[in-house]
Amino acid sequence: MNKIETLCLLCSQPLQSAISWKLLLTKQFQPTICDRCSAQFEYSSTATALYQYNDAMKNFLHQYKFLQDVALAKVFRQELHARLKHEKATVIPIPMHPVKQRERTFSHMEELLKAADIPFIQLLEKTTTETQSSKNREQRNQAASLFRLMDGAHVEHKEYFLFDDIKTTGTTLRHATEVLLNAGAKNVKSFTLING
Known part of the structure; x- marks a missing residue:
């Protein structure tokens, strides 16, 4: 599986998300914030x-x-x-x-x-x-x-x-x-x- 590296829109920490068939075939958006920011x-x-x-x-x-x-x-x-x-x-x-x-x-x-x-x-x-x-x-x-x-x-x-x-x-x-x-x-x- 290929990984896409982007940055958290709130804290600029690297995000890594794997490209999967589920992501491509369903209405799933790539994450835009990290787990730490999301938990806030x-x-x-x-x-x-x-x-x-x-x-x-x-x-x-x-x-x-x-x-x-x-x-x-x-x-x-x-x-x-x-x-x-x-x-x-x-x-x-x-x-x-x-x-x-x-x-x-x-x-x-x-x-x-x-x-x-x-x-x-x-x-x-x-x-x-x-x-x-x-x-x-x-x-x-x-x-x-x-x-x-x-x-x-x-x-x-x-x-x-x-x-x-x-x-x-x-x-x-x-x-x-x-x-x-x-x-x-x-x-x-x-x-x-x-x-x-």
């Missing part, structure tokens, strides 16, 4: 998130989103693919405001889904450049609607599945759900990478 992430006990927020996840989010390290979209692709591959509802990533997306140069939510090979559509657009992380719980709950339907977007009477990076108070997902339900969605579920 704490799995969530909820059915609506993969991981719990901890120091390792804080560092990951900072490097991925704010230092614009788009390669890190691959870190959780195997877990996201396994969780979302059988989802029957239409997947919608929570969007960024266009100004924020230009600053960051990529949509971190869309890149996570692309890396995990999960099809999605975008029906929503963000109405404000303010981030929820800059607000306390009361301010988040009193905020005006964070989203609206994109021009020309058509919401059918079917199920939708919102995907966001982190859920703290649930305000972002609640606002997006309300827009979709008011536009005619039959049902809206949600899932996050991280439970805050």
Whole structure:
């Protein structure tokens, strides 16, 4: 068997993975982080998130989103693919405001889904450049609607599945759900990478 040597995307230690028929014939992604880095992430006990927020996840989010390290979209692709591959509802990533997306140069939510090979559509657009992380719980709950339907977007009477990076108070997902339900969605579920 041939071995491929790559580096851990988080600590740059060498990774060695063998090329196997199972890897080639099934939807298995090559590892992107080492076992030591992987062990730092704490799995969530909820059915609506993969991981719990901890120091390792804080560092990951900072490097991925704010230092614009788009390669890190691959870190959780195997877990996201396994969780979302059988989802029957239409997947919608929570969007960024266009100004924020230009600053960051990529949509971190869309890149996570692309890396995990999960099809999605975008029906929503963000109405404000303010981030929820800059607000306390009361301010988040009193905020005006964070989203609206994109021009020309058509919401059918079917199920939708919102995907966001982190859920703290649930305000972002609640606002997006309300827009979709008011536009005619039959049902809206949600899932996050991280439970805050």
